[in-house]
Amino acid sequence: xxxxxxxxxxxxxxxxxxxxxxxxxxxxxxxxxxxxxxxxxxxxxxxxxxxxxxxxxxxxxxxxxxxxxxxxxxxxxxxxxx
Amino acid sequence: xxxxxxxxxxxxxxxxxxxxxxxxxxxxxxxxxxxxxxxxxxxxxxxxxxxxxxxxxxxxxxxxxxxxxxxxxxxxxxxxxxxxxxxxxxxxxxxxxxxxxxxxxxxxxxxxxxxxxxxxxxxxxxxxxxxxxxxxxxxxxxxxxxxxxxxxxxxxxxxxxxxxxxxxxxxxxxxxxxxxxxxxxxxxxxxxxxxxxxxxxxxxxxxxxxxxxxxxxxxxxxxxxxxxxxxxxxxxxxxxxxxxxxxxxxxxxxxxxxxxxxxxxxxxxxxxxxxxxxxxxxxxxxxxxxxxxxxxxxxxxxxxxxxxxxxxxxxxxxxxxxxxxxxxxxxxxxxxxxxxxxxxxxxxxxxxxxxxxxxxxxxxxxxxxxxxxxxxxxxxxxxxxxxxxxxxxxxxxxxxxxxxxxxxxxxxxxxxxxxxxxxxxxxxxxxxxx
Amino acid sequence: xxxxxxxxxxxxxxxxxxxxxxxxxxxxxxxxxxxxxxxxxxxxxxxxxxxxxxxxxxxxxxxxxxxxxxxxxxxxxxxxxxxxxxxxxxxxxxxxxxxxxxxxxxxxxxxxxxxxxxxxxxxxxxxxxxxxxxxxxxxxxxxxxxxxxxxxxxxxxxxxxxxxxxxxxxxxxxxxxxxxxxxxxxxxxxxxxxxxxxxxxxxxxxxxxxxxxxxxxxxxxxxxxxxxxxxxxxxxxxxxxxxxxxxxxxxxxxxxxxxxxxxxxxxxxxxxxxxxxxxxxxxxxxxxxxxxxxxxxxxxxxxxxxxxxxxxxxxxxxxxxxxxxxxxxxxxxxxxxxxxxxxxxxxxxxxxxxxxxxxxxxxxxxxxxxxx
Numbered sequence: 001x002x003x004x005x006x007x008x009x010x011x012x013x014x015x016x017x018x019x020x021x022x023x024x025x026x027x028x029x030x031x032x033x034x035x036x037x038x039x040x041x042x043x044x045x046x047x048x049x050x051x052x053x054x055x056x057x058x059x060x061x062x063x064x065x066x067x068x069x070x071x072x073x074x075x076x077x078x079x080x081x082x
Numbered sequence: 083x084x085x086x087x088x089x090x091x092x093x094x095x096x097x098x099x100x101x102x103x104x105x106x107x108x109x110x111x112x113x114x115x116x117x118x119x120x121x122x123x124x125x126x127x128x129x130x131x132x133x134x135x136x137x138x139x140x141x142x143x144x145x146x147x148x149x150x151x152x153x154x155x156x157x158x159x160x161x162x163x164x165x166x167x168x169x170x171x172x173x174x175x176x177x178x179x180x181x182x183x184x185x186x187x188x189x190x191x192x193x194x195x196x197x198x199x200x201x202x203x204x205x206x207x208x209x210x211x212x213x214x215x216x217x218x219x220x221x222x223x224x225x226x227x228x229x230x231x232x233x234x235x236x237x238x239x240x241x242x243x244x245x246x247x248x249x250x251x252x253x254x255x256x257x258x259x260x261x262x263x264x265x266x267x268x269x270x271x272x273x274x275x276x277x278x279x280x281x282x283x284x285x286x287x288x289x290x291x292x293x294x295x296x297x298x299x300x301x302x303x304x305x306x307x308x309x310x311x312x313x314x315x316x317x318x319x320x321x322x323x324x325x326x327x328x329x330x331x332x333x334x335x336x337x338x339x340x341x342x343x344x345x346x347x348x349x350x351x352x353x354x355x356x357x358x359x360x361x362x363x364x365x366x367x368x369x370x371x372x373x374x375x376x377x378x379x380x381x382x383x384x385x386x387x388x389x390x391x392x393x394x395x396x397x398x399x400x401x402x403x404x405x406x407x408x409x410x411x412x413x414x415x416x417x418x419x420x421x422x423x424x425x426x427x428x429x430x431x432x433x434x435x436x437x438x439x440x441x442x443x444x445x446x447x448x449x450x451x452x453x454x455x456x457x458x459x460x461x462x463x464x465x466x467x468x469x470x471x472x473x474x475x476x477x478x479x480x481x482x483x484x485x486x487x488x489x490x491x492x493x494x495x496x497x498x499x500x501x502x503x504x505x506x507x508x509x510x511x512x513x514x515x516x
Numbered sequence: 517x518x519x520x521x522x523x524x525x526x527x528x529x530x531x532x533x534x535x536x537x538x539x540x541x542x543x544x545x546x547x548x549x550x551x552x553x554x555x556x557x558x559x560x561x562x563x564x565x566x567x568x569x570x571x572x573x574x575x576x577x578x579x580x581x582x583x584x585x586x587x588x589x590x591x592x593x594x595x596x597x598x599x600x601x602x603x604x605x606x607x608x609x610x611x612x613x614x615x616x617x618x619x620x621x622x623x624x625x626x627x628x629x630x631x632x633x634x635x636x637x638x639x640x641x642x643x644x645x646x647x648x649x650x651x652x653x654x655x656x657x658x659x660x661x662x663x664x665x666x667x668x669x670x671x672x673x674x675x676x677x678x679x680x681x682x683x684x685x686x687x688x689x690x691x692x693x694x695x696x697x698x699x700x701x702x703x704x705x706x707x708x709x710x711x712x713x714x715x716x717x718x719x720x721x722x723x724x725x726x727x728x729x730x731x732x733x734x735x736x737x738x739x740x741x742x743x744x745x746x747x748x749x750x751x752x753x754x755x756x757x758x759x760x761x762x763x764x765x766x767x768x769x770x771x772x773x774x775x776x777x778x779x780x781x782x783x784x785x786x787x788x789x790x791x792x793x794x795x796x797x798x799x800x801x802x803x804x805x806x807x808x809x810x811x812x813x814x815x816x817x818x819x820x821x822x823x824x825x826x827x828x829x830x831x832x833x834x835x836x837x838x839x840x841x842x843x844x845x846x847x848x849x850x851x852x853x854x855x856x857x858x859x860x861x862x863x864x865x866x867x868x869x870x871x872x873x874x875x876x877x878x879x880x881x882x883x884x885x886x887x888x
Contacts, residue, residue, distance in 0.1 A: 019135050021222035028225045032208035038737075038772075039444040044208030046441075046474075048218030049130060050123070051196045053469040054441060064469070064496075064736055064813055068218065071125070082208070166792070458553050461560050461665045469736050469815060491790055491817050496736060499777070499799055500810030502817075507796030 005074035016072055023048070023055050023067035026080070033082030034067060042082050088174075088181035088508035093119040093157070095393045096173055096186035098164050098341060101129020102144075102379045103371025104192030105151050106386030107393070111190075112154035114394035119184055120151070121162040121175055127151060129194055130214060131379050133221050147383070166492035166505055167345050171366060174505035176497060181504040188366040188393040191342050191354065192386055195372035198333035200425060201439050201447070201478050202432040204304030205331070209311050213243040213332040220246055227251030230325065232313055234258040234301045235332025237423040241286040243330060248290035255326060257290065258299040258315065261423050266297050269422035276415060302432055304329060316428070334423065336477055337373045343490040351375060358406060359397055360389035368393050377419060381412035430481070439482075440475040442468020447482070456485045469496055521545040521681070523866065524696055524705040526688045526719060528552075529559040530664055531844050531851055532711035533671035534859025540678035542867050547705065548672065548680060549698055551687030555668030558713050558851065561820020563732065563768055563778055564664045565745050566853050567604050568656065570623040574829055574877035579850065580629065581873050582857035583658065589856075592674075596666040598771035604659040605634075605643055605744040607765070607805065608651040613749040617654040624656060631656045645742045645806045653749075661745055661768055664852045671855075688712070691719045693839035707840040707866065714823045716845035720835060724883045725846045727821035729787070731780040731795050735812040737773040744769070748805060761791070763798040765805045775812065777802050779849075781822075788819050824848045831880035832858050833865055842866060843880040 005018045009029065016025040023045045026034060033042030034055050045055040050069045058079040059065040067078075093116075097108040100122030108120040120127065128134055132144040140148070151158065159177055166174035173184040197212040204210065211219070213233060220226065231252040233244050236259060244257045259266060273280040287295070299317040306312075307325065314323045337353045348355045348363035353375025360368045368389040371382030388405045396402065433439075435448035443464040450459055456472075456479055459465050465479055466472030466488070472479070476487055493502055523539055525532045528550035539546045550556075568583055569575045586599075593599055608614040617633060624631040632655045639653045640646055672682055683700070690697040695704045710720050717723040748765040761782035768776040780798045782791065795817060803810045825831060825846040835841045844862050847854055861878070864871040 017223060019223060021219070024219055024223035024225075027219065028223070034208075037206070037441065037444050041206055041438075041444065042208050043206060043441070044211075045219060046199075046211050046215050047197060048211065048215035048222070049196070051470060051473050052215075052441070056469070062811070063739055068222065168792075455553075458556060461556065462669065467816075469813075471815060492792075492795075493814055493817070496813035496815050498810065499733070499735065499812050499814050500803060502733070502814050503796050503799035503803065503810075505796075506790070506792035507800070510792035510796065 005072055007072055007076040007078060009078045010080055018072060020072050021068055022057070022059070022070040022072050022076070022078065025072050026057070026067060026078070031080060031082065034080050035082050044082070087504040088183045089177070091119060091182060091184045093117050093184060094187045095190060095390070096121065096171070096184050096188070097190040097192055097390070098173070099129065099192035099194050100124065100127035100158070100160070101131060101192060101194050101371065101382060102147065103382035103386035103389070104129065104190065105147050106383045107190040107192055107368075107370055107390035108156040108158070109147070109151045109154040110387050110390035111394040112156035114391065114396055116394045118154070118156040120156050120158045121164060121173070121184070122158070122160050123163040124160060126160055127158055130218065133218060135221070163495055164341055165494055165497045165502065166509060167341060168509055169346060169364070172509050174492070174509045176501055176505070181501050181508060183505070183508045188368065189345075190386070190389045190393055191347070191362070191367065191369040191373055192371050192382070193338040193341055193373050195335035195337050195377070196473060198336045198477055199331065199474055200333045200429050201437050201475075202301060202303055203434055203437050204306075206438050206441055207304055207306055207311060209327060210304060210329045210331065213239050213330045216328070216330040217243050217246055220250055226328070228253055229327040230255055231328045231330065232256045232258070232324070232326040233330045233332070234260070234299070236260045236425060237332055237334050238419060239332050241283055243332070244293065245286040245289035247330070248293065254290050254293045255324065257293055257295045258301070259295070259297050260300040260426055260429060261297065262426075263297040265422045269418060272418055279415075300426070300429060301329065301331070318428070333425065335372060335377055337375050339373055340490050340494050342369060342373060344492065344494060359392045359402070360385055361392065366393075376413055376416045378412060378416060381409065381416060384409045384412060439478050440465040440468065442470050442474070445475070450479070450482060452483070454483055454485070456480055456483060457488045459483060460488065471495070519545070520704050520706070521547040522706040523547070523709055524549060524703055525709045525711050526691065526696060527711035527713055527715070528554045528668065528672065528682060528684065529557050529711065529713050529851070530555060530668040530671070530855040531713065531847060531858055532709075533668040533675065534855040535709055535711055535844050535862050536675035536680045537671040538859040538863035539866065540675040540680045542863050544867070546675065546680040547683065547703060548675075549683045549686045549688055549696065549703065551685065551699070553684045554672045554682065555665035558820050558822065559668050560665045561730070561732070561818060562664050562849070562852050563766070563776055564662045564852050565604070565768060566660045566662060567745070568624070568629055568659060569850065570620055571828065575850075576627065577873045578830070578854050578857045578878070580627070582854045585856040585860060594666070594670055596663065597670055598663040598666065599660055600769070600771055601658070601660040602769060603655055603657040603744045605746045606654040606656070606749050607639065607646065607746060608653055608749050610651050614651045616749050617652065620654050629656065630658060643742055643744055643746055645808055646746070647805060647807050655744070659745065661770070662852065663771070667852065667855070688719060691838070691841060693841065707842060709842045709844055709862065710835070711844040713845060713851070714821045716823065716843070720838070720841065720843065722837065722883065723831060723843065723845060723880070724826050725823045725831070726783065727786060728824040728848065729780070729782050729784055729819055729821055730778065730849070731790065731798055731817065731819050733777045733795070733799065733814045733817045734770070735775045735777070736815050738775060738812055739773075741769040741773050741775055742767055742806070746805070761794050763794060763801050765801045767802060767806065767809070775809070777809070786821070788821070790817060790819060822848045823851070830854060830858060830878055831883065832861055832878040833875055833880050836881050837884065
């Protein structure tokens with residue numbers, strides 16, 4: 001059964017189903033841009049399978065985590081710079 | 083290195099990749115009595131095509147293969163990313179955050195494929211994804227209900243993704259196949275040889291029957307228009323713009339050959355070269371499915387089954403001969419797909435000087451100089467130097483320069499330095515020989 | 517066919533490019549030939565540390581002069597050279613190494629190079645990524661880092677603007693007095709300069725240059741990279757062990773925010789493959805000094821060959837055994853640092869000027885004498 005978990009996105013609490021990937025949860029919450037490119041362009045998920053590295057976010061203080069490969073977890077703290 | 087720095091595992095056959103090819107290879111090798119380990123980076127076997135969170139949502143064929151894998155006795159390791167490999171078929175694996183060394187008598191490379199992205203102006207904007215990416219995100223819980231979606235590109239993957247998006251409630255506005263009508267019709271006509279596929283296609287089309295499906299139509303560029311995307315379409319006679327929230331592009335597939343190249347396997351036409359027994363140019367290393375360039379789940383199952391049997395020492399069996407016949411029809415089908423859905427030259431003409439090729443390092447097309455090798459371009463422009471290790475820009479840069487890909491070294495994917503240290507030290511350790 | 521150039525430089529690495537730069541500035545017609553492309557060999561594999569060295573008076577003179585030359589050109593350096601004055605932080609693990617830091621301090625300050633001894637507390641303050649418990653260190657603020665292939669391209673571009681010609685993809689098979697045979701034909705010139713790095717002895721038998729392999733690893737961009745090029749003082753011991761494979765902690769912040777991690781040295785001939793044991797030891801060494809590195813993702817690893825000489829000094833000057841043949845080779849791990857001094861010195865010698873520093877210690881015929 002699907003339960004819900006709370007994650008913290010840029011300090012804002014968000015309740016999401018526990019079987020989502022972090023990328024899906026962020027997109028559903030209206031975040032299209034997850035990060036800034038090296039020249040400052042907004043970027044969001046592209047390949048959905050860990051290849052493109054465009055959906056990188058900071059998870060619990062660890063930068064560079066691919067949101068499409070991260071399942072959501074209760075209490076997860078996520079920072080976007082998009 | 084006297085200390086034990088990594089877990090160790092010995093197997094007769096190590097299968098890398100848990101999609102259809104890997105599942106078939108692992109199941110058949112294990113059924114033949116061999117000690118088999120299946121390594122998959124995902125949370126559960128299935129690969130991209132059978133990606134799931136709940137097995138009961140999968141088609142029957144997928145469920146049957148997954149159950150067969152369960153029963154086969156193969157040791158299935160999920161969250162297992164191969165980072166390094168030696169010519170002696172020792173694999174350095176990051177397994178759920180822990181280093182693991184797998185010593186294998188034979189290796190089956192079933193590493194799948196990734197989407198081919200043909201760059202065009204605006205392809206880096208948020209909201210532009212691959213069709214495979216869209217499908218993966220849908221399966222991971224992405225809500226697209228009510229969102230305006232356009233699909234553009236080429237190949238058989240357009241239909242299932244359009245159907246999936248429509249089923250998920252997306253406001254599907256356009257499905258555009260770049261191949262000319264004649265090519266698509268000829269391909270459709272050839273499907274009498276594969277009636278199952280014809281039915282599949284018709285069933286998928288029925289799920290978004292009211293949506294425009296255009297042949298010979300492609301995206302020229304995309305611009306950001308106040309948070310929405312403005313897509314400029316072209317069909318060779320007309321150009322017009324339409325707004326959308328999401329644009330899903332399909333460029334076809336690129337075989338994932340990094341691990342094969344690291345092992346030293348020869349390539350042909352960008353795919354791993356294999357013989358009739360799925361044997362690569364490296365002894366005891368086999369490849370099956372997408373890495374060999376034969377696209378499709380059916381081909382992958384057959385090639386995986388052959389590779390699994392041969393790796394298990396059953397090369398002379400009747401089953402292998404029977405499967406080889408089946409493989410031929412899949413290969414012919416793959417060749418027809420490749421023929422029908424060749425990217426038209428206009429798709430390459432879309433690239434302007436300021437079109438970004440390398441998304442990791444934001445390298446525009448104008449930075450490249452003719453005559454450079456891929457390595458020279460990398461050193462001069464940083465194209466391919468970023469986190470994705472050139473996987474996204476590689477095909478385009480190789481095409482524009484007419485140069486083969488650069489060499490592959492460990493780590494095959496970015497890996498935490500501490501784990502890389504553990505793995506490289508353990509792979510070289512004399513303990514490994516025992 | 518254009519007119520016969522005054523000089524043909526074999527090798528378009530950073531050293532060959534610097535030779536072309538200074539010869540062209542002296543008004544000579546120069547042609548550079550290379551089997552690969554500009555800055556694509558050892559130059560591309562190196563770290564790009566610009567460092568004043570103290571292991572001999574001659575090494576100091578050449579490294580310090582080269583840095584003065586670079587400082588004089590900095591206003592013309594393009595952005596892709598990525599020059600950053602990071603300084604060098606030499607780290608002492610124990611009291612014995614701190615003593616060698618004190619000796620270095622005396623050496624540098626006695627020769628006009630600013631340096632500062634740091635105690636344990638100030639060391640961690642200067643470089644918070646270092647583990648606690650280290651004895652101290654020596655900071656040399658004037659050192660810096662560059663992106664080596666971009667330096668080679670810049671020098672070559674400047675040389676080309678001054679009239680030099682570059683032929684890439686032309687492998688040289690034979691050097692003769694006043695000519696070279698290449699894969700695309702024979703070229704003649706007033707003189708020949710062998711700047712072929714690790715390939716130099718293949719073209720000029722008797723040159724004591726040996727390939728000394730090294731490994732490097734680079735991380736993704738990190739939000740809090742280190743601030744200095746940081747090297748363990750123990751490096752001085754390992755670097756001089758000629759035969760056994762050795763590793764030393766050496767980390768460099770790139771302009772991109774990535775960390776470049778070295779270093780290793782081994783003599784294994786021309787085997788360019790990753791030596792996983794050496795790579796593992798090298799990364800372990802890095803973690804020993806900066807434990808937080810263990811969590812950073814490594815994107816790439818690679819190897820390269822340093823052109824090593826028995827006395828660790830480069831070979832710069834005439835090669836008496838062959839008429840009109842000059843050598844600029846054998847820079848081992850210091851080619852990026854000493855390229856400008858090498859080019860300036862060789863150009864002076866060729867046009868008959870007196871170089872700013874005494875060229876005698878680098879004269880290639882010292883090799884001939886030692887062979888007798």
